[in-house]
Amino acid sequence: MAVSANRLELLQNIDAVAREKMIDRQIVIAAMEEALQKAARSRYGQETDVRAEINPRTGEIRYSRLLHVVDQVDNDAVDISLADARTRNPAAQVGDYMAETLPPFDFGRVATQGAKQVVKQKVYEAERDRQYEEYKDRMGEIVNGAVKRVEYGNVYVDLGRSEAVIRRDELIPREAFRPGDRVRAYVYDVRREQKGPQIFLSRTHPMFMSKLFMSEVPEIYDGVIEVKSVARDPGSRAKIAVISRDSSIDPVGACVGMRGSRVQAVVNELQGEKIDIIPWSADAATFIVNALQPAEVAKVVLDEDSSRIEVVVPDDQLSLAIGRRGQNVRLASQLTGWDIDILTEAEESSRRQKEFRARTDIFMQALDVDETVGQLLASEGFRSIEELAFVNPVELATIEGFDDDTAQEIQARAQAHLAAIEVDLDEKRVALGVGDELKQLEGMTSAMLVKLGENDVKTMEDLAGCATDDLVGWQERKGGEMVREAGYLDGLEVTREAAEALVMRARVKAGWITEAEQADEATP
Numbered sequence: 001m002a003v004s005a006n007r008l009e010l011l012q013n014i015d016a017v018a019r020e021k022m023i024d025r026q027i028v029i030a031a032m033e034e035a036l037q038k039a040a041r042s043r044y045g046q047e048t049d050v051r052a053e054i055n056p057r058t059g060e061i062r063y064s065r066l067l068h069v070v071d072q073v074d075n076d077a078v079d080i081s082l083a084d085a086r087t088r089n090p091a092a093q094v095g096d097y098m099a100e101t102l103p104p105f106d107f108g109r110v111a112t113q114g115a116k117q118v119v120k121q122k123v124y125e126a127e128r129d130r131q132y133e134e135y136k137d138r139m140g141e142i143v144n145g146a147v148k149r150v151e152y153g154n155v156y157v158d159l160g161r162s163e164a165v166i167r168r169d170e171l172i173p174r175e176a177f178r179p180g181d182r183v184r185a186y187v188y189d190v191r192r193e194q195k196g197p198q199i200f201l202s203r204t205h206p207m208f209m210s211k212l213f214m215s216e217v218p219e220i221y222d223g224v225i226e227v228k229s230v231a232r233d234p235g236s237r238a239k240i241a242v243i244s245r246d247s248s249i250d251p252v253g254a255c256v257g258m259r260g261s262r263v264q265a266v267v268n269e270l271q272g273e274k275i276d277i278i279p280w281s282a283d284a285a286t287f288i289v290n291a292l293q294p295a296e297v298a299k300v301v302l303d304e305d306s307s308r309i310e311v312v313v314p315d316d317q318l319s320l321a322i323g324r325r326g327q328n329v330r331l332a333s334q335l336t337g338w339d340i341d342i343l344t345e346a347e348e349s350s351r352r353q354k355e356f357r358a359r360t361d362i363f364m365q366a367l368d369v370d371e372t373v374g375q376l377l378a379s380e381g382f383r384s385i386e387e388l389a390f391v392n393p394v395e396l397a398t399i400e401g402f403d404d405d406t407a408q409e410i411q412a413r414a415q416a417h418l419a420a421i422e423v424d425l426d427e428k429r430v431a432l433g434v435g436d437e438l439k440q441l442e443g444m445t446s447a448m449l450v451k452l453g454e455n456d457v458k459t460m461e462d463l464a465g466c467a468t469d470d471l472v473g474w475q476e477r478k479g480g481e482m483v484r485e486a487g488y489l490d491g492l493e494v495t496r497e498a499a500e501a502l503v504m505r506a507r508v509k510a511g512w513i514t515e516a517e518q519a520d521e522a523t524p
Contacts, residue, residue: 029054036061069096132197135162136190142211143201147181157183157201164199172203172235172271184269186211203270206230209238212269216262217255219244225251228280231334233327235271239291239335241280252277278335284309288340291332295321298345308339312348359383367413376401377410389414425450434458441509443502447492455488463506471499 036052049066071094073081145157145164153168155177166185177183185201186208202208210227219225225244232238244251255277256263263275276294281287285300288309299312313321321342322329333340343351356378363374366385380399382388388396388411396407425446429439432453437460438444457463472494473487489499507513 026056029056036063066097069094128197132190132192135164135187135197135199139187139190140207140211141187142184142208142215143187144182144184147177147179147183149179150177155183157185159199162197162199164201166201166203170200170202170204172273174235175203175271204232204234206232206238209240209266209270209273209275212266213240213255213262216265217257219249219251219254224249225254229335229337231331232273233331235273237274237276237327237331238270239276239278239331241278241287241291241335243280252279276331284336284338288332288336288338291335292321292328292340295328297321299348308341310341310343310348312343312345315344315346318342318344363388366417367410369410369413373410385414385417389418422446429453432458435460437509438463438506441502441505443498443505445492448489448494451489451492457488460506460510463503464510464512466503466506468496468500468503471503472496 033052033054036054037050051064051066053062053064055062070081143159143164145159148156148158148163150156153171155166155171157164157166164185164187166183170185170188183203185203186205187199188202188205188207189198189200191198191200207230209232210230213227214220217225220227220242224246225242228241228243230238230240240255242251242255244254254262263277267273267275278287278290278293281290285302288300288311289297292311292313295313295317297311297313297317301310301312302308311321320328323331329340329342356375359378359382360371360374362385363369363377363382364371367373367388376399377388382391391411393404393407393411396402396410397404399407402410429446429449432450434449434453435458438449438452438458439446441460441463452458452463457466466488469485469487471487471489473485473490475484477483487499504513508515
């Protein structure tokens with residue numbers, strides 16, 4: 001079939017737009033059909049349901065209008081009587097729609113402008129959708145582009161088929177770009193917005209460095225070496241933790257490369273940022289010691305409940321462990337996920353002596369014993385009256401200078417002291433108005449009841465309405481630093497798991513949930 005010049009030109013224009021905007025040809029055809037429909041309605045009336053169809057092979061345009069089959073015609077532009085409909089289709093029924101072919105017509109100037117605007121808008125929307133769909137699946141990748149312009153410190157990058165932005169705070173300090181410069185960056189976010197898809201790039205994101213190592217170290221790309229975590233002070237210093245799945249391959253050596261070639265390529269891309277490559281370890285203490293390199297560590301003490309660790313270093317290693325403006329310990333903390341406290345050996349020794357003295361005084365006052373007995377108990381590792389009250393008396397009797405009678409007497413005094421404290425706490429609970437029903441809850445202690453009462457948690461409903469964070473506190477980042485907010489039960493050494501179980505039991509007792517639902521919640 002021969003195609004007329006006008007129809008051929010139409011198909012050529014459709015193909016040209018589809019290629020230029022890199023969108024599907026059918027989308028352009030649909031946009032033009034909608035534009036033609038809008039123009040046709042301006043001729044036949046806005047209420048008329050006009051349809052335009054472009055043959056994708058020949059370029060022929062056909063117009064038709066849909067008529068609703070009704071018993072009584074109110075508007076002959078949109079309705080057709082059942083009798084008339086059956087002259088065209090004997091099977092027509094009320095409620096059906098029939099298509100009536102319309103003759104072709106020439107557009108006026110206004111209709112032509114309106115049609116152009118519709119096509120332009122539809123093609124623009126299709127182009128934006130294509131950009132979003134393409135780049136939303138590329139989040140987490142490194143892209144290359146040319147700097148298009150720099151506005152107020154933000155760098156706009158031409159990626160070829162899309163434009164992206166590196167905001168000022170996502171640029172490495174002191175680096176400057178000019179239009180035409182080539183730049184590599186990490187795609188960390190792609191959003192749909194009113195003005196089109198927004199592609200956000202970063203050169204300070206920790207994963208940017210991780211992806212750079214992946215491109216430079218074949219073992220990381222192949223999955224033999226895994227990057228476990230990254231911490232960066234962009235433009236200054238960074239730490240990266242790696243582990244090898246093959247015992248014959250040294251993960252640190254592989255990342256450094258021959259004469260440092262691999263790590264140097266990453267350093268050059270990051271404007272001279274110094275990189276410490278750390279061997280990752282499943283043992284938290286070992287990992288933290290590695291993360292504090294190049295400082296030497298004498299001893300570590302972990303507190304797993306609060307995710308804090310105390311690191312003891314020799315006096316001459318303190319400044320090295322902390323780093324300039326706290327940089328080394330801050331990066332080590334980010335890398336490991338632990339809050340790290342640095343102490344010198346002298347500070348740790350002084351603190352131990354204070355704790356020993358404090359425990360001795362507690363034993364002397366609570367048990368009514370002299371200093372020698374208090375020191376003996378403290379030196380044997382007893383940390384509280386509770387430990388003395390419930391320890392096996394045989395263990396006490398093995399302390400040098402103690403016999404069975406002495407052990408039994410000390411334990412009896414410890415139990416009497418705890419009983420007196422319990423009575424005092426129960427009186428405070430009653431005075432605060434905390435109900436007896438909470439006292440019966442499994443896992444609840446008198447000290448916890450008093451703390452809850454002081455925070456206006458006095459009934460089963462009150463406790464059921466609490467979140468775990470309310471009881472044990474939480475951490476949030478403020479001004480670049482992690483800040484801990486106190487919980488109602490601070491100071492009582494209540495774990496997050498115990499607090500969560502307590503709240504769930506309260507919800508069961510309050511009738512908020514059933515025991516079966518509680519069991520489901522507890523199932524990981």
